[in-house]
Amino acid sequence: xxxxxxxxxxxxxxxxxxxxxxxxxxxxxxxxxxxxxxxxxxxxxxxxxxxxxxxxxxxxxxxxxxxxxxxxxxxxxxxxxxxxxxxxxxxxxxxxxxxxxxxxxxxxxxxxxxxxxxxxxxxxxxxxxxxxxxxxxxxxxxxxxxxxxxxxxxxxxxxxxxxxxxxxxxxxxxxxxxxxxxxxxxxxxxxxxxxxxxxxxxxxxxxxxxxxxxxxxxxxxxxxxxxxxxxxxxxxxxxxxxxxxxxxxxxxxxxxxxxxxxxxxxxxxxxxxxxxxxxxxxxxxxxxxxxxxxxxxxxxxxxxxxxxxxxxxxxxxxxxxxxxxxxxxxxxxxxxxxxxxxxxxxxxxxxxxxxxxxxxxxxxxxxxxxxxxxxxxxxxxxxxxxxxxxxxxxxxxxxxxxxxxxxxxxxxxxxxxxxxxxxxxxxxxxxxxxxxxxxxxxxxxxxxxxxxxxxxxxxxxxxxxxxxxxxxxxxxxxxxxxxxxxxxxxxxxxxxxxxxxxxxxxxxxxxxxxxxxxxxxxxxxxxxxxxxxxxxxxxxxxxxxxxxxxxxxxxxxxxxxxxxxxxxxxxxxxxxxxxxxxxxxxxxxxxxxxxxxxxxxxxxxxxxxxxxxxxxxxxxxxxxxxxxxxxxxxxxxxxxxxxxxxxxxxxxxxxxxxxxxxxxxxxxxxxxxxxxxxxxxxxxxxxxxxxxxxxxxxxxxxxxxxxxxxxxxxxxxxxxxxxxxxxxxxxxxxxxxxxxxxxxxxxxxxxxxxxxxxxxxxxxxxxxxxxxxxxxxxxxxxxxxxxxxxxxxxxxxxxxxxxxxxxxxxxxxxxxxxxxxxxxxxxxxxxxxxxxxxxxxxxxxxxxxxxxxxxxxxxxxxxxxxxxxxxxxxxxxxxxxxxxxxxxxxxxxxxxxxxxxxxxxxxxxxxxxxxxxxxxxxxxx
Numbered sequence: 058x059x060x061x062x063x064x065x066x067x068x069x070x071x072x073x074x075x076x077x078x079x080x081x082x083x084x085x086x087x088x089x090x091x092x093x094x095x096x097x098x099x100x101x102x103x104x105x106x107x108x109x110x111x112x113x114x115x116x117x118x119x120x121x122x123x124x125x126x127x128x129x130x131x132x133x134x135x136x137x138x139x140x141x142x143x144x145x146x147x148x149x150x151x152x153x154x155x156x157x158x159x160x161x162x163x164x165x166x167x168x169x170x171x172x173x174x175x176x177x178x179x180x181x182x183x184x185x186x187x188x189x190x191x192x193x194x195x196x197x198x199x200x201x202x203x204x205x206x207x208x209x210x211x212x213x214x215x216x217x218x219x220x221x222x223x224x225x226x227x228x229x230x231x232x233x234x235x236x237x238x239x240x241x242x243x244x245x246x247x248x249x250x251x252x253x254x255x256x257x258x259x260x261x262x263x264x265x266x267x268x269x270x271x272x273x274x275x276x277x278x279x280x281x282x283x284x285x286x287x288x289x290x291x292x293x294x295x296x297x298x299x300x301x302x303x304x305x306x307x308x309x310x311x312x313x314x315x316x317x318x319x320x321x322x323x324x325x326x327x328x329x330x331x332x333x334x335x336x337x338x339x340x341x342x343x344x345x346x347x348x349x350x351x352x353x354x355x356x357x358x359x360x361x362x363x364x365x366x367x368x369x370x371x372x373x374x375x376x377x378x379x380x381x382x383x384x385x386x387x388x389x390x391x392x393x394x395x396x397x398x399x400x401x402x403x404x405x406x407x408x409x410x411x412x413x414x415x416x417x418x419x420x421x422x423x424x425x426x427x428x429x430x431x432x433x434x435x436x437x438x439x440x441x442x443x444x445x446x447x448x449x450x451x452x453x454x455x456x457x458x459x460x461x462x463x464x465x466x467x468x469x470x471x472x473x474x475x476x477x478x479x480x481x482x483x484x485x486x487x488x489x490x491x492x493x494x495x496x497x498x499x500x501x502x503x504x505x506x507x508x509x510x511x512x513x514x515x516x517x518x519x520x521x522x523x524x525x526x527x528x529x530x531x532x533x534x535x536x537x538x539x540x541x542x543x544x545x546x547x548x549x550x551x552x553x554x555x556x557x558x559x560x561x562x563x564x565x566x567x568x569x570x571x572x573x574x575x576x577x578x579x580x581x582x583x584x585x586x587x588x589x590x591x592x593x594x595x596x597x598x599x600x601x602x603x604x605x606x607x608x609x610x611x612x613x614x615x616x617x618x619x620x621x622x623x624x625x626x627x628x629x630x631x632x633x634x635x636x637x638x639x640x641x642x643x644x645x646x647x648x649x650x651x652x653x654x655x656x657x658x659x660x661x662x663x664x665x666x667x668x669x670x671x672x673x674x675x676x677x678x679x680x681x682x683x684x685x686x687x688x689x690x691x692x693x694x695x696x697x698x699x700x701x702x703x704x705x706x707x708x709x710x711x712x713x714x715x716x717x718x719x720x721x722x723x724x725x726x727x728x729x730x731x732x733x734x735x736x737x738x739x740x741x742x743x744x745x746x747x748x749x750x751x752x753x754x755x756x757x758x759x760x761x762x763x764x765x766x767x768x769x770x771x772x773x774x775x776x777x778x779x780x781x782x783x784x785x786x787x788x789x790x791x792x793x794x795x796x797x798x799x800x801x802x803x804x805x806x807x808x809x810x811x812x813x814x815x816x817x818x819x820x821x822x823x824x825x826x827x828x829x830x831x832x833x834x835x836x837x838x839x840x841x842x843x844x845x846x847x848x849x850x851x852x853x854x855x856x857x858x859x860x861x862x863x864x865x866x867x868x869x870x871x872x873x874x875x876x877x878x879x880x881x882x883x884x885x886x887x888x889x890x891x892x893x894x895x896x897x898x899x900x901x902x903x904x905x906x907x908x909x910x911x912x913x914x915x916x917x918x919x920x921x922x923x924x925x926x927x928x929x930x931x932x933x934x935x936x937x938x939x940x941x942x943x944x945x946x947x948x949x950x951x952x953x954x955x956x957x958x959x960x961x962x963x964x965x966x967x968x969x970x971x972x973x974x975x976x977x978x979x980x981x982x
Contacts, residue, residue, distance in 0.1 A: 156595025332958025363489025607930030683928030
């Protein structure tokens with residue numbers, strides 16, 4: 058009865074309305090089915106991540122830490138900083154208790170703009186690690202969801218089978234391969250990149266619409282979001298947009314040019330909208346610190362060919378930390394279908410040429426240094442190489458999708474040719490003997506390729522149905538992807554205990570008890586536990602470049618141009634940076650400090666004497682340019698800043714020596730005693746006769762590496778062990794009493810340990826790119842061993858430098874009273890402002906214990922004063938004699954102009970909307 062009433066109602070409506078209702082019902086049914094696909098792939102992705110975490114025994118299934126790489130190194134700290142900042146209620150631009158003054162806004166622009174960070178805010182500081190795991194799993198799973206949306210909606214390879222059940226499974230497999238490709242397995246914990254990768258498929262669809270003259274606003278807003286969420290990775294997204302646009306079809310070259318200019322104009326609108334992010338970020342990047350991590354002397358022009366080929370195989374070991382990193386896996390079938398695509402008669406020659414050109418270009422860029430440099434934005438990246446490889450993966454999956462949705466048209470000859478090509482590729486994968494993978498990497502590739510070839514041959518000969526062929530291929534593909542994820546993620550979890558290591562339970566309480574009363578700084582860093590409780594240490598891609606340069610030139614620990622760590626101090630730098638307490642598990646690596654607590658896990662050191670937040674120096678400090686080695690820079694600082702005071706102290710030296718005594722002096726390596734070398738003015742590097750090392754009493758021992766000596770204490774080396782770091786040992790007998798300092802630099806990680814008479818005197822537990830390390834007080838006749846490790850892996854070259862210095866304690870003690878006599882006393886920090894007062898006995902320059910920054914404005918007695926760049930990254934201001942009130946005020950450079958640019962972009966967006974509305978009205982008329 059009810060059914061008849063419904064039929065009667067349908068027949069009473071006009072015919073056109075009846076058809077519209079049928080279409081609407083069909084559309085609604087299709088939409089419901091689509092939701093099932095998206096929910097299904099999201100759940101499958103979450104389950105796969107959960108299995109990996111459980112297999113790893115990582116928290117919450119065990120005590121190990123799932124967080125690795127930057128998730129452990131940086132993002133943990135950044136989210137803690139965000140939570141602290143939000144809860145503090147302080148909305149100033151600068152954090153005075155991070156990195157000697159860190160711009161919170163710039164930090165947020167790079168690390169904290171993702172909307173997913175609200176998870177960490179809701180879970181709180183006690184559960185940051187768990188929040189990070191949730192964020193990684195959630196973002197990683199959404200990558201597959203937007204990938205599926207792309208493959209179910211793209212018009213690039215649209216055909217009638219796309220919305221069929223078989224077409225849906227093809228889309229599902231492509232999306233799963235996209236979300237769990239080798240790139241994301243290797244780099245997926247760089248969570249700040251994942252927002253952009255989530256949006257990439259949606260942007261691809263928006264580019265298609267722009268190419269058709271539609272949906273301009275959608276494209277602008279999506280690209281704007283990419284710029285806002287992570288402006289750095291937006292560079293690769295923009296590269297992807299260019300590539301994707303080139304791959305789209307156009308009828309004429311004029312259409313290609315017109316639509317290309319239209320796309321460029323819309324991209325400019327997105328740039329303008331994101332101006333509030335991009336302008337301050339650009340100004341910060343322009344002032345980045347000097348990078349020394351990669352050198353043309355140690356970078357190979359070409360990558361490893363065999364290693365690159367095997368990067369497309371399943372179960373290949375995840376690699377990171379090297380420029381020629383290759384993690385290109387997205388399925389064996391994808392490699393096979395790439396060859397089928399080239400040989401297939403159903404693909405036009407134009408498409409073959411376009412796709413082949415793109416694929417070959419990215420393969421070349423991954424292995425050829427000049428092109429690699431260009432594709433990384435004219436920089437050599439550190440830590441994670443071939444960051445653009447995600448674009449190659451997307452293009453290869455596009456090709457796989459096209460062939461699979463039209464697989465019945467593939468001819469036998471194309472399959473046979475693909476098989477031969479696959480065999481050649483398999484053979485070539487063994488050409489790099491140094492980087493061979495586990496046997497099941499090769500066996501897995503070969504078996505999946507063989508089965509897939511058999512299935513496609515049978516299909517081409519009509520021996521099996523299309524549905525049967527697709528089921529076999531897709532089951533193999535999904536199984537391979539899942540197994541690859543579990544196997545390659547094996548042992549990727551951090552060995553550190555999730556509860557004890559990252560929660561700081563072993564030492565945080567002690568650190569909080571170290572009270573400075575706002576008069577000085579304190580710092581803590583234990584080994585590779587990167588959760589930083591420190592007023593000084595900071596690890597950030599947006600770190601103040603002047604800060605890095607200041608630390609580098611003065612011999613303080615730093616990692617390339619992204620991190621500064623308070624380690625390797627001398628009595629002078631202890632006064633320069635006003636750090637009273639150092640909590641660390643390194644042993645005695647800072648000069649000018651004494652131990653106040655020593656335990657099994659960590660020790661606490663206190664400075665012998667400090668000089669408050671700055672001190673008066675002479676006018677000569679303006680001539681100090683810090684362009685020498687670390688010893689020369691420290692000596693020149695004292696000489697330029699306190700030359701008049703030291704002149705009297707050195708008068709006796711002038712009568713007995715050819716030069717003034719230096720604060721830090723090089724210990725010669727040649728066959729000349731220290732006293733003779735000092736008298737002859739030879740306390741600089743020099744080569745022994747005929748370029749050979751004579752080394753009176755000094756011997757070199759090389760372990761676990763291949764070393765080539767390029768000078769006194771200079772080497773190019775590579776590791777030759779997978780278990781131990783390459784190491785240089787220097788051994789000598791002291792020919793006089795000295796305070797020994799060891800300077801070691803490396804464009805890979807490095808660390809130093811010093812032994813005196815067989816007992817460990819000092820040890821650096823935190824690897825850096827370069828630093829001084831206090832070796833201890835050595836007496837004449839004592840035997841010294843200096844052990845310096847380097848981080849170059851097997852087959853990777855690096856540059857190492859080692860120099861030995863003595864610190865002139867007597868000279869510094871005489872100069873110390875001049876440093877501490879006129880210091881800047883703090884009146885407190887408030888918001889963006891530091892206030893203090895100083896009494897200068899005469900005209901001079903006030904050195905400030907804050908690194909230079911364009912964001913600082915200095916006021917002296919209420920009047921704006923010109924700040925001075927001292928050396929490469931320190932800061933000062935000229936003062937006349939007398940009492941002065943000092944105010945240091947900080948504002949993010951470019952922030953105000955960025956707001957103006959964003960407002961202009963908003964106006965541009967409104968004009969585009971109005972133009973579009975006018976065009977639609979005209980079309981209706």
